[in-house]
Amino acid sequence: xxxxxxxxxxxxxxxxxxxxxxxxxLTVLWLSGMGAQAARAxxxxxxxxxxxxxxxxxxAGALSADLKPGDLVLPDAIHAGAQLPxxxxxxxxxxxxxxxDVTVVNGILAxxxxxxxxxKAKRDLAQTTSxxxxxxxxxxxxxxxxxxxIPFIAxxxxxxxxxxxxxxxxxxxxxxxxxxxxxxxxxxxxxxSVHLTxxxxxxxxxxxxxxxxxxxxxxxxxxxTGR
Numbered sequence: 001x002x003x004x005x006x007x008x009x010x011x012x013x014x015x016x017x018x019x020x021x022x023x024x025x026l027t028v029l030w031l032s033g034m035g036a037q038a039a040r041a042x043x044x045x046x047x048x049x050x051x052x053x054x055x056x057x058x059x060a061g062a063l064s065a066d067l068k069p070g071d072l073v074l075p076d077a078i079h080a081g082a083q084l085p086x087x088x089x090x091x092x093x094x095x096x097x098x099x100x101d102v103t104v105v106n107g108i109l110a111x112x113x114x115x116x117x118x119x120k121a122k123r124d125l126a127q128t129t130s131x132x133x134x135x136x137x138x139x140x141x142x143x144x145x146x147x148x149x150i151p152f153i154a155x156x157x158x159x160x161x162x163x164x165x166x167x168x169x170x171x172x173x174x175x176x177x178x179x180x181x182x183x184x185x186x187x188x189x190x191x192x193s194v195h196l197t198x199x200x201x202x203x204x205x206x207x208x209x210x211x212x213x214x215x216x217x218x219x220x221x222x223x224x225t226g227r
Contacts, residue, residue, distance in 0.1 A: 002034045003068040004159035005206060006058035015127065017177055018042070020049055026225040029057075031098040032137070033176035036113060039137035043144035053090070053151040056138040059209045060156035061116060061165065062108065063126035063134055067148050071103040072155045080111035080139025084127065087151035094153065097220050102212060107132040109154055111139030117168040133158060144213030153223030155216055155224075159202075166202060169193040 001007040007015045011023050015031050018038075028051065032042035043054055047066050060073055062178050067073075078084040095104055110131035115123050127133060138154045145152030160166065173184035173194075188194040217224070 001029060001031050001057060001058050002036060002039065004031060005178055005210060007031045007211065009210055010057070010217055014114050028166040031177060034178065035176075036140040036175065037135050040144060041043060041172070042141035043141045047150070051150075052224065053087075054082055054141055054145045055120055056098050056141045056150060056154040057137070057154070057213070058135065058137070058153070058156060059159040059206070059213075060133040060135040061122065061160050062127075062132070062158050062162045063070055063122050064105075064132040065162045067105060067132060067158045068103075068140060068161055068208075069158050069205040070212045071105060071158045072098070073105050073107070073109055073133045073154070074157065075109035075133075075138075075154050075156075076106050077108055078111060078138050078142040078154065079108050079131050080102075080143065083108075084139065084142035084146055084152075086142070086153050090151055091153045094155070094216075094224060099215060099219055102215060105132055112136055115166065115168075115171060117165045117171075119163055119165065122165065150168070151189055156217075157212040159205040159209040163203075164205075167198060169181065 007029060010029055015021055017031050020028050020030055030042040030046055032038040074095055075086055077086055108129060108131040110125055110129040112134050133156060135156055142152050169188055173181045173188055
């Protein structure tokens with residue numbers, strides 16, 4: 001997981017940053033921070049610790065107007081320059097365990113090296129990749145899994161719709177694990193670089209995504225381990 005808010009959907013315990021943490025007899029997690037470099041280091045660390053399957057678990061941005069916050073993307077493949085595989089049999093087993101009222105979408109999940117902060121950037125990426133959603137970590141994790149010859153799936157809940165993205169100004173107030181520097185955030189609000197309505201919309205999107213991710217954990221049980 002890149003963000004602490006994502007990891008807390010798996011475990012309510014205090015989760016260390018950038019270190020392996022056991023969850024149960026079959027599952028460990030690694031809170032890596034945002035971006036491909038951090039995700040790759042975490043995936044390689046997990047593999048070196050003997051992990052035999054990898055899950056990219058967290059939130060994603062919508063590239064399709066049909067997706068709304070809280071919808072779940074269980075992709076067929078990851079577009080990261082080339083297409084990287086997902087273990088479809090494992091993905092399908094997980095999907096069958098989910099409640100019927102969880103909206104699940106398959107298709108392509110795109111990788112982005114930078115946060116997409118406007119609708120045009122999202123539409124351009126959708127046109128280039130034919131993807132329905134985007135994140136910044138799944139491509140790196142999928143690449144590690146492919147190189148290691150171990151199964152991989154992505155489980156990504158939509159946090160922001162196509163028409164809305166976090167403003168670029170906000171990025172300077174965010175820590176690598178998704179936490180916010182309150183002093184920098186206050187300065188941005190006072191300068192009107194970031195508006196309270198934007199923060200409220202982001203908060204609502206995160207709540208919807210976290211609710212879905214928590215339901216995945218509650219419903220999947222051993223189905224999320226690949227066994």
